Amino acid sequence: MSSDFAQPAVSLGAGAGPTDVGIARATALFERMDPAEAARTLEPVLAADPASVAGWNLMARLRLALDDNQGALEAANKAIALAPDNPSALATASRALTLLGKHEDAVTTAYRAVIADPRNALWHDRVAWALLAADRQFADAEQAARTAIGLDPNEPHYYFTHGVALEALGHTDQARQAMLTSLRMEPENPVAQHRLAVLNGEATREPTPKKRGFKLFGRKKS
Structure with missing residues (x-):
């Protein structure tokens, strides 16, 4: 089992770019239970490629693991802004909203994830x-x-x-x-x-x- 919401595997074939490599490295660190180092590894990746939905999704999960609920919400919201129907980002945002005590928004956002992907x-x-x-x-x-x-x-x-x-x-x-x-x-x-x-x-x-x-x-x- 992996931690937090399922993250699509990053393909590191011959055409893998620096964003894919950076996300893969951060994911490996996360799997080794080192979210702080994973976040430090991911930060320059997102600075270089701020349009990476997968990157912001992973950062949101890392921030949750580090008890930075506001940071998790901000990262998830950046993923949602790039991909409004991305269910993983919506669910992570919902989790952060719950932890922040914003329950109405948490419920609404969770239902948005279900609407986006009702079979998960x-x-x-x-x-x-x-x-x-x-x-x-x-x-x-x-x-x-x-x-x-x-x-x-x-x-x-x-x-x-x-x-x-x-x-x-x-x-x-x-x-x-x-x-x-x-x-x-x-x-x-x-x-x-x-x-x-x-x-x-x-x-x-x-x-x-x-x-x-x-x-x-x-x-x-x-």
């Missing part, structure tokens, strides 16, 4: 979490989570999302079953383990870890 489960999952973070429209969040499962039934995270949405609706038994399904597929996930323990009355709920959303919204194969 990631964007439906982003809608679900935008609504959950906004603490409203839990039925819509549950529907979005269910849609994500229908599109990608082999991804354990989507069952986790569904469980959280069901819990928000007060459907504790169904939420427990969703968490169990997620854990059968990914037994070592500590967040799902803890959430199930809370549902079973075996643990006390804790505040959601700040970095949790980074895993949630995209440790997903492209």
Whole structure:
């Protein structure tokens, strides 16, 4: 699994230009869990080629990883300005808006990603979490989570999302079953383990870890 939203692979064939090479280097650093160095590597690439949608998408993801939510939003918005229907940029912007507490904009932007690419489960999952973070429209969040499962039934995270949405609706038994399904597929996930323990009355709920959303919204194969 790669971190955050799936990034299209950069082809480094004979015709690869300096932008492609720079993005590939930054992506490799990101995959090695060094977002700070990846961002430093990417900055001159974007200075030389500010029209690179892939570059701004990657920079937005890097800024999220560095807890620079405003910087992530600005980078995502630059990608959106270049490609208004780019779903990855829209979803990353939505994530940044959620973290900035701008929930209405986060929900709207997440739905734009779904409209742009309705067959990608990631964007439906982003809608679900935008609504959950906004603490409203839990039925819509549950529907979005269910849609994500229908599109990608082999991804354990989507069952986790569904469980959280069901819990928000007060459907504790169904939420427990969703968490169990997620854990059968990914037994070592500590967040799902803890959430199930809370549902079973075996643990006390804790505040959601700040970095949790980074895993949630995209440790997903492209």
